[in-house]
Amino acid sequence: MSNPREPLRRVVVVGGGQLGVLAAIALRRALPGCEVLVIGTPPSPAAFADTAATAMPFTNKLHDRLGLAEADIVTRAGGSYRLITRFSGWGGQGQAGAVAYGETLDPALKTAFARDWGAVRLPGAGAPPVGSLAQVLAEAGRFAPPPPGEPTPLSAVDYALRWNPAAYRGLLIDSAEALGVGYVEGMIDRIEPGEGEDIAAVGLAGGGMIPADLFLDCSGPEASLIAAHPAFAFTDWSASLPTRRIYCSQPGAPMAALEDRITLTGLGWVSEIAGRDGLQIMLGTPAHVPREDALALLRLPARTVIALTPGRAERPWIGNIIALGDAAARFEPLGPLHLDLAHRQLALLLEMLPGRDISPLERKEYNRRSGLMMEGVREVLALHFAGIEAQRVFGAPPLPGRVAAVIDQFLRRGRIPFREELPLLGQEQFALLVALGWTPGMPPAAQAADAAGEGAARAAFEAEARAALAFAPPYDQWLSRVASRAPSG
Amino acid sequence: MTAPESSPVRVVVLGGGTAGWMTAAGIARLLPGLASVQLVESEEIGIVGVGEATLPHIRGFVERLGIDEAAFMKATHATYKLGIDFRDFGRIGESYIHPFGSFGEEVQGVGFHHWWLELARHGKAREIGDYSLAVAAAKANRFRPPSQDDSLGSTYGYAYQFDATLFGPFMREFARGIGVERHEGRVVTVERDGASGDVTALILADGRRIEGDLFVDCSGFRSILLGQELGVAWEDWTHWLPCDRAAAMPCTHATEDLRPYTTATAMPAGWRWQIPLQHRMGNGYVFSSAHISEEQACEAIIAAAEGTPLADPRILKFRPGRRAQSWSHNVIGVGLASGFLEPLESTSIYLAQMAITYLIELFPTTGAVDPRDRDEFNRLVDMEYDRVRDFLILHYHATTRDDSEFWNHVRTMQVPDSLAGKLELWRRAGRVEKYSDGLFYDASWIAVYVGQGMLPEAHDPRAAMIAPDALARATERLRMAVTGEVAAMPGHRDYLMREAARLAEAA
Numbered sequence: 001m002s003n004p005r006e007p008l009r010r011v012v013v014v015g016g017g018q019l020g021v022l023a024a025i026a027l028r029r030a031l032p033g034c035e036v037l038v039i040g041t042p043p044s045p046a047a048f049a050d051t052a053a054t055a056m057p058f059t060n061k062l063h064d065r066l067g068l069a070e071a072d073i074v075t076r077a078g079g080s081y082r083l084i085t086r087f088s089g090w091g092g093q094g095q096a097g098a099v100a101y102g103e104t105l106d107p108a109l110k111t112a113f114a115r116d117w118g119a120v121r122l123p124g125a126g127a128p129p130v131g132s133l134a135q136v137l138a139e140a141g142r143f144a145p146p147p148p149g150e151p152t153p154l155s156a157v158d159y160a161l162r163w164n165p166a167a168y169r170g171l172l173i174d175s176a177e178a179l180g181v182g183y184v185e186g187m188i189d190r191i192e193p194g195e196g197e198d199i200a201a202v203g204l205a206g207g208g209m210i211p212a213d214l215f216l217d218c219s220g221p222e223a224s225l226i227a228a229h230p231a232f233a234f235t236d237w238s239a240s241l242p243t244r245r246i247y248c249s250q251p252g253a254p255m256a257a258l259e260d261r262i263t264l265t266g267l268g269w270v271s272e273i274a275g276r277d278g279l280q281i282m283l284g285t286p287a288h289v290p291r292e293d294a295l296a297l298l299r300l301p302a303r304t305v306i307a308l309t310p311g312r313a314e315r316p317w318i319g320n321i322i323a324l325g326d327a328a329a330r331f332e333p334l335g336p337l338h339l340d341l342a343h344r345q346l347a348l349l350l351e352m353l354p355g356r357d358i359s360p361l362e363r364k365e366y367n368r369r370s371g372l373m374m375e376g377v378r379e380v381l382a383l384h385f386a387g388i389e390a391q392r393v394f395g396a397p398p399l400p401g402r403v404a405a406v407i408d409q410f411l412r413r414g415r416i417p418f419r420e421e422l423p424l425l426g427q428e429q430f431a432l433l434v435a436l437g438w439t440p441g442m443p444p445a446a447q448a449a450d451a452a453g454e455g456a457a458r459a460a461f462e463a464e465a466r467a468a469l470a471f472a473p474p475y476d477q478w479l480s481r482v483a484s485r486a487p488s489g
Numbered sequence: 490m491t492a493p494e495s496s497p498v499r500v501v502v503l504g505g506g507t508a509g510w511m512t513a514a515g516i517a518r519l520l521p522g523l524a525s526v527q528l529v530e531s532e533e534i535g536i537v538g539v540g541e542a543t544l545p546h547i548r549g550f551v552e553r554l555g556i557d558e559a560a561f562m563k564a565t566h567a568t569y570k571l572g573i574d575f576r577d578f579g580r581i582g583e584s585y586i587h588p589f590g591s592f593g594e595e596v597q598g599v600g601f602h603h604w605w606l607e608l609a610r611h612g613k614a615r616e617i618g619d620y621s622l623a624v625a626a627a628k629a630n631r632f633r634p635p636s637q638d639d640s641l642g643s644t645y646g647y648a649y650q651f652d653a654t655l656f657g658p659f660m661r662e663f664a665r666g667i668g669v670e671r672h673e674g675r676v677v678t679v680e681r682d683g684a685s686g687d688v689t690a691l692i693l694a695d696g697r698r699i700e701g702d703l704f705v706d707c708s709g710f711r712s713i714l715l716g717q718e719l720g721v722a723w724e725d726w727t728h729w730l731p732c733d734r735a736a737a738m739p740c741t742h743a744t745e746d747l748r749p750y751t752t753a754t755a756m757p758a759g760w761r762w763q764i765p766l767q768h769r770m771g772n773g774y775v776f777s778s779a780h781i782s783e784e785q786a787c788e789a790i791i792a793a794a795e796g797t798p799l800a801d802p803r804i805l806k807f808r809p810g811r812r813a814q815s816w817s818h819n820v821i822g823v824g825l826a827s828g829f830l831e832p833l834e835s836t837s838i839y840l841a842q843m844a845i846t847y848l849i850e851l852f853p854t855t856g857a858v859d860p861r862d863r864d865e866f867n868r869l870v871d872m873e874y875d876r877v878r879d880f881l882i883l884h885y886h887a888t889t890r891d892d893s894e895f896w897n898h899v900r901t902m903q904v905p906d907s908l909a910g911k912l913e914l915w916r917r918a919g920r921v922e923k924y925s926d927g928l929f930y931d932a933s934w935i936a937v938y939v940g941q942g943m944l945p946e947a948h949d950p951r952a953a954m955i956a957p958d959a960l961a962r963a964t965e966r967l968r969m970a971v972t973g974e975v976a977a978m979p980g981h982r983d984y985l986m987r988e989a990a991r992l993a994e995a996a
Contacts, residue, residue, distance in 0.1 A: 030598070
């Protein structure tokens with residue numbers, strides 16, 4: 001006879017940033033009988049999962065599951081929509097490409113596009129064909145999120161949200177309070193060991209000890225809890241991820257755009273994230289770029305400059321401590337992978353939610369899958385630095401994991417080998433490599449594909465695109481109408 | 490359309506069994522212009538004809554080749570299959586169906602089996618199969634293709650049970666119709682390039698020389714090219730999967746009912762299959778020759794057959810394991826030449842199909858093999874074999890049977906490390922190691938664990954947070970919905986006859 005495991009009685013979340021509060025909400029909702037307490041250690045400016053103004057489509061699903069309404073994020077947290085990310089310069093001067101979300105493209109159409117992308121393009125031949133409905137909409141500036149549950153010409157379009165991090169965090173805190181999540185301010189200055197690798201309690205500076213069954217370390221790159229554990233080990237990613245300094249701008253002018261941009265320049269990469277309360281620019285450089293050159297390139301005044309040593313916790317779950325976000329993995333904000341990773345790891349924890357007695361094998365399985373997620377992020381980032389143009393700026397780091405094999409298969413066969421727990425779907429990786437300037441090869445079976453099938457797929461796509469454009473309102477008008485419903489204050 | 494720049498790659502398939510003709514048909518159909526296909530087979534050498542029962546993946550293969558399902562089913566006397574009924578595995582007298590489908594659904598992020606375990610604790614659970622549409626339909630001998638929406642009616646898949654001795658010839662006719670050239674003859678010499686060691690030609694007994702760029706070894710266990718010629722090592726898995734023979738014997742149907750499922754019944758030294766086809770029932774006793782003799786196995790299968798035997802039992806010999814590499818030089822093994830896992834979960838045709846699919850993805854379009862493609866092929870094939878292997882071992886190991894030496898051996902043997910960890914995670918926390926790649930996912934593992942009485946010690950704490958009565962009411966609603974869906978389905982035989990009538994009309 002199987003018995004339910006004794007549920008956790010108290011969980012302490014260290015870190016009161018947007019990640020820690022969301023994790024607290026998730027645990028409290030999963031275990032309504034469990035006390036959840038957030039220790040609001042001040043978030044580090046280098047905690048990218050806490051300062052991120054955007055995530056990926058997975059986060060929308062997590063929000064849904066946790067009862068966080070997208071409409072609230074739009075009306076109360078400056079929410080806006082991204083359909084595509086445009087990459088420029090990665091394949092040389094003038095080269096560009098867009099990456100949309102999802103895996104909705106008809107395989108025959110993908111073949112047709114691959115053929116076009118693969119063809120040698122003469123100068124002045126224009127941009128390669130648009131590869132997604134999302135790109136059609138983004139370039140026309142038309143979109144509104146389709147109502148869930150009913151089929152519309154926009155239903156196949158996946159999107160990511162952006163927001164104002166401070167306002168978003170406020171929204172989460174309201175939700176956490178309503179659920180009865182506890183909160184204390186303070187710094188942890190001592191740790192009381194427990195049985196085996198567990199810890200029994202953490203002590204607040206100038207305060208008492210706080211015992212718990214499970215501790216979530218959402219304290220940012222300092223990893224104040226897990227890094228203090230004797231069994232903690234850090235796997236350094238410096239050899240494969242070359243960004244060493246991140247310059248973050250102060251917000252620029254508000255910008256309603258359905259696309260964000262990631263551009264390769266001679267000094268490093270520049271990420272531009274649009275938003276209702278201002279464009280945000282980040283610049284990532286290798287170590288040798290002089291500060292003044294970098295600041296000049298940033299265009300906007302700098303808010304902060306962050307030095308980065310990338311890497312990850314070898315085991316993000318040790319004893320009864322689980323690290324999430326920058327406490328688990330540190331890497332450059334080259335695309336919105338920080339919150340995406342943290343939220344996927346959080347969902348894994350919810351899936352594998354332990355009882356009070358944690359089995360070493362469940363820790364091992366969590367660490368296996370969580371490790372695959374982190375290595376997947378490293379592989380996706382490393383794709384950015386594999387091209388000649390990027391290597392002119394960043395040097396030629398060795399390619400980690402299966403990156404070289406993936407690029408090889410892509411170049412020769414238009415094939416993306418499947419890997420478990422990656423942040424991007426196969427089609428998204430395909431589009432990313434194209435946007436980074438690589439030219440896909442043709443899959444053998446596609447070389448024999450019939451032109452009629454491709455023509456039909458193309459015609460179907462064009463019809464879908466027309467329907468989507470006719471259905472979608474002008475995005476800026478729609479957004480200002482929705483935003484004006486925002487409660488005052 | 491871009492025309493291929495070079496002349497087609499000359500593919501030579503050795504062996505005209507199921508794997509050989511599937512390979513020839515697949516390459517000829519999906520790589521026209523890129524490859525020319527010749528197949529060498531000998532009527533002197535019979536075929537094993539494995540895989541009377543299949544997995545849902547076969548449908549994708551048949552469809553991709555552009556073969557009409559109804560015509561294909563008619564030609565192979567096929568029936569529909571919703572899963573496998575395992576009898577006497579965990580304990581004599583107990584049975585369960587491993588369905589092509591799920592049990593219940595995840596609620597609040599907690600898998601259905603946790604809720605079911607909680608209900609069971611309160612004595613309120615029915616068999617877990619009662620919450621699976623595929624299982625309930627199978628038990629009622631009913632069938633209808635799944636719906637295409639997200640409703641309960643979409644929560645299962647189906648495969649076929651067909652006459653394997655007709656499937657090969659069906660694929661042969663199809664392949665020859667799309668340009669595969671057949672050579673009748675026995676290979677006496679394999680010619681190889683002195684420098685590279687690659688195979689260059691097969692010399693037949695009558696002196697004909699069949700040249701090629703790429704050779705696919707579908708010669709069965711003899712593995713003439715990969716094993717004998719190239720000497721690629723065989724990894725033997727007999728210590729985990731001791732069955733090495735089968736005594737196969739068809740018989741008539743004993744009842745009017747046509748089961749939309751395969752039956753696997755554990756026996757003192759292995760297990761026996763019953764596979765219902767349109768015109769007969771396939772039977773076979775898969776056994777370990779270390780534990781009983783061939784004569785004993787033949788007697789047992791004659792005694793067990795429910796209908797009138799249609800032939801004498803035929804002995805098939807095999808050994809579980811796989812080649813260290815399934816692709817070496819310019820030779821690719823597909824089917825038994827590459828590896829074998831006993832038919833307990835009907836994986837034989839899947840494993841051939843999987844290798845063919847990867848070969849087409851990684852096909853050397855210039856005729857020259859790139860070692861990177863070969864490595865990728867071997868990585869994928871090895872992973873598939875190893876994951877299926879662990880799942881099969883589970884069926885033997887998760888037992889309380891102690892009524893024969895065979896069961897004592899498999900119950901107490903040391904399992905591979907990759908399986909031991911999975912078992913322990915299940916025992917301690919009711920969790921299944923998760924993969925998105927490979928063949929058997931969570932629902933399959935749960936079906937076998939629960940079906941064979943290996944219940945975990947503990948389940949998800951969240952399952953106890955709903956009052957048992959409320960939980961019982963919710964699961965009862967699900968069960969009623971399943972029952973209602975099944976009641977609306979036609980009988981399996983009726984559905985088959987209706988399809989046959991539709992096909993006749995269309996013709």
